[in-house]
Each structure stands twice: as C-alpha cells, then as structure tokens.
Amino acid sequence: MKVNEQLEFNDWCPGCGDFGILRSVESALSELKLDYTDAVLVSGIGCSGKLPHFVSGPIAGVHTLHGRALAFAVGIKLSNPKLNVVVDAGDGDTFGIGVGHFVSAGRRNVNMTIIVHNNGVYGLTKGQASPTLKRGEKTKSLPEPNINDPINPIALAISSGYTFVARTFAYNIPLSKEIIKQAIQHKGMAFVDMLQPCPTYNDINTNEWYKERVYEAKVDYEVKDQSEVIEKMNQAIKLAYPSDEKIPLGIFYKNSLTPSYGERISANISNYEDYYPSMQEIEESSAPITSIDSMVQARRVV
Amino acid sequence: MRLSWMIGGAQGLGVDTSANVFGAAVARAGYYIFGSREYFSNIKGRHSYFNVLLSDSPQHSVNSTVNILATFDAETIFQHYDEVTDFLIYDKGVEAMTIDKVRSLEPEIAVKAAAILEKAGLGISIADVVKFLEKKGVKCIGIDYGPLMKDIINQLKMDPFVAEKARNMLCAGASFGLLGLNQKYLLDAIKSTFKNAKIAELDTLAAQAGFKSVQNSYNLKELPIKGHRVQLDGNTISAIGKLYGGLSFQSYYPITPASDESTYIEANQVLKTSDGKTRGVVVLQTEDELAAINAANGAALTGARAATATSGPGFSLMNEGISWAGMNEVPVLVTYYMRGSPATGLPTRSGQSDLLLAVNVGHGEFTRIVIASGDHAEVFSDAVMALNLAELCQTPAIHIIEKTLANAYAVMDEETITSGKFKIERGKLISPGDPENYKRFELTEDGISPRAPLGHAHMYYTGDEHNEYGHITEESENRIAMYEKRIKKGQLVFKVLQENQMANSVGSSDTVILTWGSPKGAILDAMEELKAKGISVQMVQVRLFSPYPSELMAKLLSGKKRIIAMENNYTAQGARLLTENTGIKPTHYVLKWNGRPMTKDEVVSSISDVVKNDTKKVVLNEGK
Ligand SMILES: Cc1ncc(C[n+]2csc(CCOP(=O)(O)OP(=O)(O)O)c2C)c(N)n1
Ligand code: SF4
Numbered sequence: 028m029k030v031n032e033q034l035e036f037n038d039w040c041p042g043c044g045d046f047g048i049l050r051s052v053e054s055a056l057s058e059l060k061l062d063y064t065d066a067v068l069v070s071g072i073g074c075s076g077k078l079p080h081f082v083s084g085p086i087a088g089v090h091t092l093h094g095r096a097l098a099f100a101v102g103i104k105l106s107n108p109k110l111n112v113v114v115d116a117g118d119g120d121t122f123g124i125g126v127g128h129f130v131s132a133g134r135r136n137v138n139m140t141i142i143v144h145n146n147g148v149y150g151l152t153k154g155q156a157s158p159t160l161k162r163g164e165k166t167k168s169l170p171e172p173n174i175n176d177p178i179n180p181i182a183l184a185i186s187s188g189y190t191f192v193a194r195t196f197a198y199n200i201p202l203s204k205e206i207i208k209q210a211i212q213h214k215g216m217a218f219v220d221m222l223q224p225c226p227t228y229n230d231i232n233t234n235e236w237y238k239e240r241v242y243e244a245k246v247d248y249e250v251k252d253q254s255e256v257i258e259k260m261n262q263a264i265k266l267a268y269p270s271d272e273k274i275p276l277g278i279f280y281k282n283s284l285t286p287s288y289g290e291r292i293s294a295n296i297s298n299y300e301d302y303y304p305s306m307q308e309i310e311e312s313s314a315p316i317t318s319i320d321s322m323v324q325a326r327r328v329v
Numbered sequence: 330m331r332l333s334w335m336i337g338g339a340q341g342l343g344v345d346t347s348a349n350v351f352g353a354a355v356a357r358a359g360y361y362i363f364g365s366r367e368y369f370s371n372i373k374g375r376h377s378y379f380n381v382l383l384s385d386s387p388q389h390s391v392n393s394t395v396n397i398l399a400t401f402d403a404e405t406i407f408q409h410y411d412e413v414t415d416f417l418i419y420d421k422g423v424e425a426m427t428i429d430k431v432r433s434l435e436p437e438i439a440v441k442a443a444a445i446l447e448k449a450g451l452g453i454s455i456a457d458v459v460k461f462l463e464k465k466g467v468k469c470i471g472i473d474y475g476p477l478m479k480d481i482i483n484q485l486k487m488d489p490f491v492a493e494k495a496r497n498m499l500c501a502g503a504s505f506g507l508l509g510l511n512q513k514y515l516l517d518a519i520k521s522t523f524k525n526a527k528i529a530e531l532d533t534l535a536a537q538a539g540f541k542s543v544q545n546s547y548n549l550k551e552l553p554i555k556g557h558r559v560q561l562d563g564n565t566i567s568a569i570g571k572l573y574g575g576l577s578f579q580s581y582y583p584i585t586p587a588s589d590e591s592t593y594i595e596a597n598q599v600l601k602t603s604d605g606k607t608r609g610v611v612v613l614q615t616e617d618e619l620a621a622i623n624a625a626n627g628a629a630l631t632g633a634r635a636a637t638a639t640s641g642p643g644f645s646l647m648n649e650g651i652s653w654a655g656m657n658e659v660p661v662l663v664t665y666y667m668r669g670s671p672a673t674g675l676p677t678r679s680g681q682s683d684l685l686l687a688v689n690v691g692h693g694e695f696t697r698i699v700i701a702s703g704d705h706a707e708v709f710s711d712a713v714m715a716l717n718l719a720e721l722c723q724t725p726a727i728h729i730i731e732k733t734l735a736n737a738y739a740v741m742d743e744e745t746i747t748s749g750k751f752k753i754e755r756g757k758l759i760s761p762g763d764p765e766n767y768k769r770f771e772l773t774e775d776g777i778s779p780r781a782p783l784g785h786a787h788m789y790y791t792g793d794e795h796n797e798y799g800h801i802t803e804e805s806e807n808r809i810a811m812y813e814k815r816i817k818k819g820q821l822v823f824k825v826l827q828e829n830q831m832a833n834s835v836g837s838s839d840t841v842i843l844t845w846g847s848p849k850g851a852i853l854d855a856m857e858e859l860k861a862k863g864i865s866v867q868m869v870q871v872r873l874f875s876p877y878p879s880e881l882m883a884k885l886l887s888g889k890k891r892i893i894a895m896e897n898n899y900t901a902q903g904a905r906l907l908t909e910n911t912g913i914k915p916t917h918y919v920l921k922w923n924g925r926p927m928t929k930d931e932v933v934s935s936i937s938d939v940v941k942n943d944t945k946k947v948v949l950n951e952g953k
C-alpha cells in the first residue's frame with residue numbers, strides 16, 4: 028500500500044471551528060493564486076498551530092513555538108519581502124505568552140497578516156482560560172470561574188498600530204475568506220480576530236451562542252486622509268466595546284497611509300525591495316564578495 | 330618590551346576617547362597596542378579606566394601593574410595608586426582631596442586605599458598619596474590643569490563647560506611626552522579623531538600643553554612599519570567578520586556588551602560587493618531576545634545568513650528558540666558576549682562562567698556548534714567560520730566572545746583580516762529540481778539534507794518530531810532516524826576544520842596550560858618570561874567546544890606531566906568538558922572569577938607557583 032506522507036492527518040475534534048478557518052484560509056490563498064513560491068503560513072503552538080500542516084494545496088508551513096509565531100514571521104518577511112506571510116495563532120499564543128510580539132508587530136506595520144483563533148481557551152492543553160475569556164465565566168474544564176479580566180483584541184490591535192483590523196466568525200466561511208483575502212492584500216500589518224467555537228472545552232461561546240449574536244457591521248472603516256486617523260481609530264474601538272450583547276463582524280479599521288516596515292527599511296537601504304537579504308549573493312566560488320575596505324580603512328592608524 | 334599606561338576618570342568625561350587617541354598616536358609611531366576597558370554599569374559619573382599596553386610586538390593582555398598612571402581627578406588616584414611603578418600624572422588642584430570625600434568610590438576600595446596610607450603613617454589626601462609613591466620611587470608629576478585649561482579657554486573664547494572636557498587630552502599629551510616620541514603622532518591622531526574643527530583645535534592645544542609639562546623619560550624610538558595597521562575592538566571586528574561572511578540579517582535586543590556590534594552593523598548596513606552591486610543588511614531591534622532569536626530563525630529559513638548577538642540574560646531567554654533551530658536544522662548564528670553572571674551579575678565586567686550553558690543551550694539532544702575566540706584576530710575568523718559551520722551542518726552556532734575582548738582593542742596588521750584567505754561555504758543550499766515533492770528533512774548518510782529556502786519549494790517546518798517532509802509524526806522508527814540525524818551531522822565539523830581551529834597548541838612541553846578564550850593572550854604574553862625563569866610551558870587553547878574534539882584533545886594531552894586548567898570561572902568549565910569527553914583530568918587549576926581579565930603577571934606568578942611548589946589550585950584576584 029502506498030500512503031501520501033505529504034499529507035498530515037487532521038486531528039482536530041469533530042465540530043471544531045478550526046475546520047471553518049482552514050477552509051477560509053485555503054480558499055483565500057487559492058483565490059489569490061498563492062502557493063509556496065510566494066506565500067508561507069506561519070503558526071504558533073496549540074490546536075490552531077497545526078493549521079499549516081492540514082492545508083491542502085502547495086503552501087509552505089512553518090509551525091513555530093508557543094507565542095513566537097510573529098517573531099519568526101517578521102524575520103521571514105523582512106528577509107524575503109516577496110513572500111506573503113500569513114500567521115495563524117491561538118489566543119493564548121497571541122495574547123498570553125506572545126502578547127509582546129503582538130504589540131510590537133503593530134508598531135512596525137510589517138506587511139503581513141495574523142489570524143488569531145479566538146476560542147476563549149487553551150485548547151491543546153485541555154481547556155484552561157485564555158486571555159479573551161470573560162471574568163466570571165466557567166468553561167468546561169475550569170475548576171472555578173475565571174477571575175481575570177479579558178483583553179479586547181480589537182482595541183489592543185488598534186492601539187498597537189495595526190493598520191487593518193477585522194473580526195469574523197469561523198463558521199461564516201464566505202465572510203472569513205473575504206476578510207482574509209483583504210487582510211493579505213492590505214499593505215501593512217493586518218489583524219483578523221477569528222471567533223472560533225471550541226466545542227470540546229468552551230461550552231459557553233458555542234456555535235449557537237455566536238450565531239445568535241454575530242452580525243455584519245457596516246462602517247466606513249477606511250482612513251482616507253491622515254486627519255481621519257484618530258476618528259477612525261476611535262470608531263473602531265467603540266465598535267469593539269458594544270453596549271449590547273451583539274457581536275459586530277467585519278472590517279473595523281483600515282489605514283493604508285502608514286508606511287510599512289519595508290518602506291521604512293527602504294529609506295535606509297534604497298535597493299531593499301529589489302535586492303533583499305534572502306536573494307543576496309555573498310560569495311563567488313567560495314570567495315567572500317562583500318567589501319569591508321571602507322570599514323577597515325576607517326580604523327587604520329597607520 | 331611592554332609598557333603599561335592607564336588613564337582613568339569619571340564615565341562620560343572622555344576616558345575612552347583619550348585612550349583611543351593615545352593608542353592611535355603610539356601606533357602611528359610603529360608600536361602595537363592592546364587596550365582594555367573597565368567600566369561600571371552606569372552612564373555618567375562612575376569610575377572607568379582604560380589600560381593600554383604598548384609594545385614592539387603584538388600584545389594580547391594587560392599587566393598587573395602600570396608604568397604610567399595618567400589622571401585628571403582624585404578618584405582614579407585612590408583607586409589605582411598601589412598599581413603604579415614609574416609615573417603618576419595628577420592634577421595639582423586635587424592635592425587636598427581626601428578619600429572620604431570621593432563619594433563614588435566603592436566603600437571596600439576606600440577602606441583599602443586608606444589602610445595602606447595609614448599603615449605608612451600618612452593621612453588620606455592626594456598629597457599623602459604623592460608622598461607615599463615618591464618614597465616607593467614613583468615620580469609624581471603634578472600638573473596645574475585649572476590654570477592651563479583657563480589659558481586655552483581664553484585663547485579660543487570657548488564655552489568653559491565644553492572646553493573643560495579637554496582635560497583628558499591634556500593628560501594624554503603629558504603621558505605621550507614621557508615616551509619621547511615625536512609630538513606630531515599625537516597631533517595627527519587628534520586630527521583624524523575629531524572631525525569638528527573647533528574641538529580638534531581645543532584638543533590639540535590641550536595635548537600640547539600636557540606635552541610641554543613633562544620631559545622625555547622613556548626615550549622610545551620610532552619603529553619601522555610594514556603595510557597598514559588597524560585599531561579594532563572586539564565588537565567591531567566581530568561585526569566586520571559577520572558582514573564579510575555574508576550576514577544579511579541581524580536581530581538584537583539591547584544589552585551590554587553585545588549591542589555595540591549590532592549598532593555598528595546598522596551604521597554600516599549598505600555594503601558594496603565585488604560584483605558591482607550594493608547589498609543591504611537588515612538590522613532589527615526587537616522587543617526582547619525571544620523575538621531576536623526567532624526572527625533570526627525565520628530569516629535563516631529564507632536562505633539569508635542570519636544572526637543575533639546577546640549576552641547572558643538574553644542568551645538564557647534564547648534557549649527555546651535555539652532548541653527549535655536544532656530541531657528544524659536552522660543555520661542561525663548567536664554571537665554570545667559573555668559577561669559576569671549569574672543574573673545581571675557584573676554587566677560590564679567579564680567572565681567565562683557560561684560555557685556549559687552555551688554547550689547545553691536549548692532543551693534536547695542535537696548538534697550545537699560552539700566556538701570561543703581567544704583574541705581579536707580569532708574573533709574575525711571565527712565569525713566567518715561560525716556562519717559557515719552553521720550552514721554546512723544546518724544547525725545553530727554559538728560564537729563566544731568575552732567582554733574582555735569585546736571592549737578591548739588591539740592594533741594589528743591590516744592583512745590579518747584582509748588577506749583574502751577566508752572562504753564562505755554554504756553546504757547543501759539548493760533550489761530543488763522537483764519543488765513540489767521536496768523533502769526538507771530527507772534522510773542522508775551524513776545527516777544533512779539538501780536545504781531549499783522558503784519560496785523555493787513546498788516544505789514544512791515544525792518543532793514537533795517530523796518526517797522527511799516536515800510533517801508531524803510520533804512514529805518511533807522515524808523518531809530514531811531523525812534523532813540520530815540531528816546528532817550525527819556534527820561529525821562534519823571535524824572534517825572541515827583544521828586542528829588548530831579546534832584547539833590551538835603553542836609550544837611544546839610536558840607542562841600544558843589548558844585554556845580557552847581571553848586568557849590565551851595573557852598566557853602567550855607570559856611564555857617568554859616563564860622561559861627566562863626556566864619554566865617551559867605549552868599552551869593548548871580549545872576553540873571548538875561543541876561538538877567536542879575529543880580525539881585531538883586526547884592526542885594533545887596524553888602523557889603530559891602537568892595539565893593546568895586556566896580559566897575565568899570557579900569550576901574550570903572548559904576542563905570539565907575535557908574530562909567529560911576524554912576522561913583526561915587537569916592536574917592543577919589557576920582560576921579567576923572577579924570579573925577582571927587575567928594579567929600577564931598573574932600567569933607568570935601562578936604558573937611558577939604551580940610548577941615550583943606543586944600548588945594544586947591558585948585563585949587569582951587582580952584588577953580593580
Ligand atoms: C513555552 C511553552 N509553554 C507552554 C506550552 C504548552 N502549550 C501548548 S499549546 C498551549 C496553549 C494553546 O492555547 P492557544 O494558543 O489558545 O491555542 P489553541 O489550542 O486554543 O488553538 C500551551 C500552553 C508550550 N508549548 N510552550
Ligand atoms: S480542543 Fe477545541 S480548539 Fe482544539 S481541536 Fe478540539 S475543539 Fe478544536
């Protein structure tokens with residue numbers, strides 16, 4: 028019998044929202060005609076982190092460390108800016124152990140996308156509270172109700188400088204696919220808050236629970252002039268703290284005016300976009316070709 | 330010939346600058362220099378000093394004593410007066426100053442300094458120190474800094490606050506005058522150091538005033554110079570080595586004494602290449618060292634030569650990322666600037682206490698390349714070599730440079746680094762013919778798989794155990810094969826390195842000084858003096874610690890009468906690795922862990938003690 032070692036068995040629990048996310052990511056990548064030559068999926072550790080291994084289609088995957096997916100992604104993107112880098116990470120990954128990287132990525136406005144599988148729990152370690160679980164809630168495997176306040180991912184992203192901020196729901200595949208496509212196409216750091224039911228451990232925020240609450244908010248999210256930045260940021264944050272039980276989905280904020288990190292690097296290295304680190308020749312028949320003359324001569328004493 | 334000069338003063342008052350200028354001036358007259366910098370973890374105000382060793386041949390260490398102590402404040406005198414042998418240059422204006430008035434002096438030092446004077450029946454002022462020294466035969470040259478500086482300020486009509494800072498140069502000028510070398514060397518060095526014309530003029534006048542205050546006492550002659558010579562510190566030479574070796578991505582989080590390397594790279598990030606292009610090196614200041622190592626990992630996956638630089642605290646944070654790099658066979662370089670640990674320890678002082686950490690960094694069994702440089706020339710060649718080994722073996726490499734070397738500078742022949750003898754070896758870096766069916770972790774004879782960069786093939790990476798495609802699998806036979814793969818690849822190192830790149834042996838004797846890193850310099854500098862005392866020694870300096878060159882070490886050390894482990898730590902970590910890997914044990918120990926470099930004189934006295942008295946363990950403690 029011949030088996031295909033290039034495919035990995037998908038071992039998510041039946042009914043897991045990650046299946047919907049996988050489908051949306053796959054469709055978005057395929058509709059954008061991206062493959063291993065121009066895209067890479069980078070993931071953290073958790074149920075969510077396995078996503079790249081489950082993607083059908085020729086997309087390269089880098090399954091990293093818990094919390095560090097964004098750090099790897101930044102290194103990949105800055106060394107090869109031609110790659111479309113899409114990060115899939117858990118809410119524990121992103122807002123717990125790796126929250127520093129999340130904030131810093133926003134400040135840099137690196138041209139990439141992060142999709143956070145927001146399921147309120149640490150799935151792969153059997154359901155502990157994640158940083159997005161509300162205080163007082165007791166999901167299935169918590170011995171006592173959660174006594175930490177949740178962070179607000181959208182507000183955090185806005186205040187960190189993300190220039191594309193959106194929220195979608197794992198089982199709304201058409202919307203998710205569309206938002207992921209736009210996030211990838213956005214020139215800057217894009218954040219997608221992906222509401223994801225975890226039927227195994229989160230018995231509060233279930234598929235049904237979400238379906239009763241989510242709706243597509245229609246706001247004028249795009250910053251068209253520098254003078255609108257604060258107003259549009261405030262609008263997004265307001266939308267992220269709704270006064271009712273409803274959960275708005277859609278794009279909250281988009282600002283294409285902020286220079287991306289690549290552009291900022293280009294200001295110092297003029298040929299950066301055309302001759303980036305991963306494509307640089309450094310030797311010829313094993314002889315180093317980098318000239319160090321000016322550096323050495325600057326230190327000449329005689 | 331070795332002449333030791335030391336200048337000290339409060340941090341921020343130009344101690345480094347004057348030491349650099351003085352060193353450059355002496356070098357222009359044909360002398361070699363080794364300059365060692367000691368400072369506090371402080372920005373302004375605390376005592377720092379620069380010890381410059383000049384000689385007619387290349388030197389790599391400092392002395393325990395100083396021939397000329399050059400000062401322009403009181404604190405430096407109280408700190409170092411007991412080390413001077415020939416001259417003290419001091420400010421007459423501080424003669425009345427007493428030890429108890431210098432508040433920044435560490436209490437332990439103040440008490441000791443006062444005790445020596447009181448024992449000699451003296452008071453605790455600078456005037457008393459001068460008396461004390463003159464009795465010992467040290468010439469004390471009092472200079473009226475105040476009035477001399479006032480004249481210069483009047484002449485230039487400069488803001489006194491700015492101009493007063495030129496005291497350091499007056500002090501350097503006086504020092505230079507003692508040597509007997511032509512003043513023009515000093516003035517030329519000033520001119521090429523200060524681009525600002527006004528400052529250059531100020532410093533020139535100050536240096537001249539100092540020069541005039543003293544008389545030629547050493548009668549040094551100009552020496553012939555062949556080719557060019559450069560003055561380089563460890564941070565800079567590591568940076569240049571990495572750039573020459575093809576580095577194109579460097580991430581870092583600020584930490585002493587590592588970050589100067591990254592700032593230097595950023596300042597020189599646009600490089601010319603001999604194919605007529607320019608290439609830009611991306612330097613990323615990250616949010617922490619977790620990001621630094623993992624961003625470098627990511628960069629390495631794209632085929633770029635990627636590195637980070639850190640010291641103890643940051644290196645500890647990098648454990649997990651290095652482990653991932655081991656699992657995923659990532660050629661990433663970590664330049665590890667070793668300083669006094671544990672914790673933040675002695676942030677600006679040196680030490681060799683983290684060798685075992687480097688060799689064992691990251692959880693799991695996998696090949697780590699660990700090399701340690703013993704002097705500035707090695708820092709350069711090892712930087713290139715480390716990048717090569719990482720890529721040849723596709724595994725993380727750690728290049729250890731102690732603070733002692735990072736912040737010391739050496740004057741060396743330019744051709745040491747520009748001789749063109751260095752190679753870049755990229756190993757099995759490929760662009761695969763069948764990119765859709767590429768196996769990143771293909772099992773091979775030597776454990777190393779053809780490596781395609783991201784973007785060139787369909788591939789997977791994961792920190793979980795994986796199959797040849799990089800997909801997760803926990804199957805046990807695959808586990809065995811992959812586990813072995815990550816270990817056996819290290820054997821390649823022994824094939825590509827020459828013996829002296831693994832362990833450097835100098836001299837031949839049945840008494841071996843076994844060392845690594847910066848003590849090398851003090852040992853080499855001491856060998857002649859030991860010989861004159863009738864003690865012949867061989868130095869074996871280990872440069873490759875992982876994978877460990879067991880065969881070579883057994884060959885070098887078997888049958889030796891004495892093996893004296895000499896290290897800047899408490900437990901002789903380098904020797905412990907020898908024993909672990911070969912069963913060979915040192916017979917004697919010379920150890921030092923006070924955060925200061927080993928001096929040539931300490932090597933002479935401790936080795937004499939071991940050889941003559943069979944002293945099993947000597948603990949050294951010199952240096953302020
Ligand atoms: C440094 C480190 N600490 C802890 C873990 C254990 N761990 C694995 S997955 C996980 C939590 C995953 O939660 P989340 O990021 O929300 O992903 P999910 O499984 O919910 O998709 C933890 C804590 C780890 N892998 N690494
Ligand atoms: S534990 Fe939850 S998140 Fe993980 S696979 Fe199961 S359902 Fe999905």
Ligand SMILES: [Mg+2]
Binds near residue numbers: 117118150157
């Ligand atoms: Mg989660």
